[in-house]
Amino acid sequence: MSVARYVAPDTLEGIVAEMQEQEGSYAFMAGGTIVQPLLASGSWLPRTVIGLWRAPLGAIERVNGDVALGANARLRDVALEGLPGGLSDAARQVGGPAVRNRATLGGNIATGRGDLIVPLLALGARVTLASTKGTTDLSIDDVVDGATGEVSALAQGELLTRVMVPAKAERGVFMAVGRKAYNTPCVATVGVVANFEPDNRNVVKDVRVAVHGPQPWPQRAGPVERALAARELNAAAITDAVAALESVGDGFSDSVASADYRLKISGVVLRQALEKIAGSSRQ
C-alpha cells in the first residue's frame, strides 16, 4: 500500500481545484513534521497528498495594525517576528531549530494540540479558510473547539490559509513549563492578553486567558477570565483566578506528566503569567 498520487500546486486556486477533484480523499502536507512520518511508516496512506510548499501561503505582512501570517509561515520565522501575546515566544520553544525550519503555523493549528494555539486564543486571532465554496473568515474561537479540542472547521474540507493577529497587545504573555529547557513537550502552557482601564492602569478592562494543561487540548479559560473581569489585578484577584482554573478541567495524564501534577503546574504557570502581567501594568 502507498499513496497513489502526490501533487504540489503552486497557487491557492490549484490547491482548491485538487480538493474539488479528490472529493475529500486527500491529505494536506505543509512542513511535513506530522504527515511525512505517518506516510513513511505506512500508518496513514491517504489516496492523494496535496503538498502546500509551492503555494504562496508563507508570507508575514503588517496590514493596518494587524499582522497577517500565511498558514505556511515557518515557526522559525514566526519566532523572529516579535509578535505580541507571546506568539513569537511560543514559536521559539517548539522543537529544535531544524523542526522550526520546517514546521508551519497552519500545521501547528491543524493538529488541534499545537503550542501556538494558546497565544492565538489569547490574542483573539482570526483565521481565513479556503474551500471549493470560497473563503471564510472566522475567529480562532470558532475553529478550535474548546469543549472537544477538535479543529472542526478544518475537518470539513477546508484549508487554513491565513491567520490575523493584532500587531500590538497592551499586555500579553505566554509561559510554558516542560521537563527540560529546550525541545520538550510542555506540561502546561498559559497565554494571557489583557487591556487595562485608561484611568486606572491596575484595573482589568478586558482579558483573554488560554491554557493547555487542564484538558488534553488548548482552550479558553472562561472561569479564569470571569474571575479577573473589571478587577484590580492584585494578589487576591490572582488567587481567585488560579482557583477558578480548577473548574476548567482535571488535568490529563500522559508520558510527560500525571493529571494531578499537570493541573498543579497549570496553576503555578497561570499565577506567574498573571503576576508578570500585573507587574508590567504598573510600569
Next chain:
Amino acid sequence: MTRSATVRFTVNGEETSIIVDPLASLQTVLREELLLTGTKAGCRQGGCGSCSVLVNGELELSCLLPIAEVEGCSVETIEGLSAGEKLHPIQTAFVENFALQCGFCTPGMVMATKALLGENATPTKDEVIEALSGNICRCTGYEPIVKAVMDAADRLKGSDEVSLVGGES
C-alpha cells in the same frame, strides 16, 4: 505530479538527477539511492536529529523532507565536510574533545554545529545547548559535545570554512 518524478539537486557540490517517488524522504534517497550513509536513520520522525543535513544552508531533518521539495536545492551532508583525509575543523574539534562514543549521533551533531556557526560565529554555551537541542545523544551526556562546539567556534574564528562545502579554505 505522479508517484515517479525526476528530481534535480546538488549534493556536496555535485549535480544529481534521480527518478524517484516524490514522497520519498531526502534521508532515504541519500542513504539508499546515493549511498551517502553518513546521514543516519534514527527515529525517522524528526525527533532525534541523527539525519540532520543542510539544505540551502539551513538545518533540516532529512527524514521529514520529501525529495520533491529538494528540487533545485543545494544539499550538504557529513560526507561533504572533509577534504579527502583532512577533517573539517568542526570534525577535528569533536575528535579532540572526545565528543563522541558510539558515533551514531555525530554526523547530525556536526551538521547542526555547522548550521549554528554559519549564523552565529561566537555562540554562548546556552546558545550552543539550544542549537543542539534537536539532536539526541545517548552516550556522552552532552558536555563534551558542547565543549567541542565552543572549540570549533574558536578554531573557525576569522575563517570562512563554515560557509563552504568541504574542508578547504
